[in-house]
Amino acid sequence: MRRLIGAAVAAVLIACGFAAHAEESEFDPAKVSDSLKAIFQFGSVQTKQALNANTVTLITGTIGGTYVQFGADLASLLDDGNSLRVLPIVGRGSVQSVADILFLQGVDLGVVRADTLDYLERKGFAKDIKKQFTYVTKLYNEEMQVIAPRAVRNLRDLEGRRVSVDLPNGGTFVTALTVFERLGLRANFLYIEQRIAMEKLKRGELDAVIVVGGKPYKSVSNFVNDGRFHLVNVDYDRPLQNDYLPATLTAKDYPNLIAEGEKVDTIAVPAVLAAYNWAPNTDRYRKLATFVDAFFTKFPAFQNPPFHPKWKEVSLSAPLAGWQRLPAASKWLETHAMEGAQRDRFDDFLKQSSAGKALPTEADREALFKQYQAWEAEKTGSARAQARPQR
Structure with missing residues (x-):
């Protein structure tokens, strides 16, 4: 009986693996349903462990925002x-x-704004907080998008005025307050959820609504404008x-x-894919390393439809001042940069020899490339050993 249950669970996990693919397959939907039924009938401690072992939890942002879409x-x-x-x-x-990321059990990753940690330290909420974080990549x-009546031409026109900066647990208020402080401006900031704030703006109960998010931001795109409102210029002072x-920002x-044909100047702040600074020998770090390998390997696909157009701005190797990168991400980038150079040398070798013509399939080329990598690593190691000074 125990073998029967074990076999059922194994079949369930395999079936669910196929079902989880976002890509199209020929898998029978009815069988997927049967496998889910089996989970509830034969689920065990092993099932629970298998489902949790490689699940990475990502905290995103509010509904309708770019973080959620990412x-x-x-x-x-x-x-x-x-x-x-x-x-x-x-x-x-x-x-x-x-x-x-710091305190909620089970959260492995999160999308945060680059100026948030500095703000928390500057206001005395935290000390050396960046040491507790690593980043996978700058996104x-x-x-910054400032919606206001047409009479408002720049931020200085909002001195002393009623300005909504979203809720106080988000990031928009951090950027808005920081920008106004840097410019020596004081506004009457109100913490109102964006959709409600935009309705208040239409009724004249607010003088501006500030939204900080990747364009095109859904709530800004959905703002029904009767001609009274526009986006305010934010000068790069x-x-x-x-x-x-x-x-x-443009009409597009x-x-x-x-x-059409006009543009609005503004400022921008980087979004960051961040994680807690787990020790490398922990299971949480192992899951992050698994995520990094899959994400970085498949990254080129994100830069094409149907994925969010903001993916086209992402460069995995872009540095982020003041932040430490997750070691698994640094290692992946270093390894694949080296592999890229190795592959170039390998391809040049094949072009100049008869060996390349004797490899009928891509699999044969990959097998030979792995051998080439091993040979080059051994050669490099021997050279370093010979160069090491005698004691």
Whole structure:
């Protein structure tokens, strides 16, 4: 009987692995349903362990934001049965995500804004907080979008005015407060959820709504403009240039708020895929390393439809000042940079010899390349040993 149950569970896990693929397959949907029934009938401690072993939990952002869409993209492309499952969670924004990565059980990764940790330290909420974090990669730049009546031409026009900066556990208020402080401006900041704030703006109960997020940001795109409102220019003044980047918004991004042929200057702040700084010998670190290998290997696919257009801005190797990169991510980048150079040398060798013509399939070429890597590693090791000074 125990063997029967074990076999059933094994079959379930294999079947669920096939079912989890985002890609099309010829797997019979009815069999998937049968496998799920078997999980509930024969589920055991082993089933629980198998389902949790390689599940990576990612805290994202609020509904409708770019963080949520990135989380969905990662799950869609990286889910690989029991080898890896990415489980995105709707979050509350950058500040809450920092707390969740540090303290919420089971959260492995999160998307946070680059200026959030500096803000928390500057305001005395935390000390040396960056030492507790690592980053997998810098993601994309998040633009500041300021919706206001047409009479408001720049941020200085909002001095003393009623400005909504989203909820206080997000990241928009961090960037907004930091920018206004750097420019020496004081506004009457109100913490109101974006959709509600935009309705208040239409009724004249607010003077501006600030949204910081990757363009095109859903709530800004969905803003129904009767012609009274526009996006305000944010000048790239010197006090902002240490921590922020210049950016531009066009009618292609927001045809509801920018006229064709016009543009709006603004600033942007990087979004970061961050993780807790786990020790390398822990199971949590192992799961992060598994995620990194799958993510970085499949990364080129993210830069094509149907995935979010902001993926095209991501460069895996881009440095992030003041942050330490997850060692598994650094190792992957170093290894594959070396492998790329090795492959170039290998391809040149094949072109100049008759060996390349004798390899009929790609599999044969890969097998020979692995042998070439082993030979080059042995050769390099011998050379280093000979060069080592005698004691």
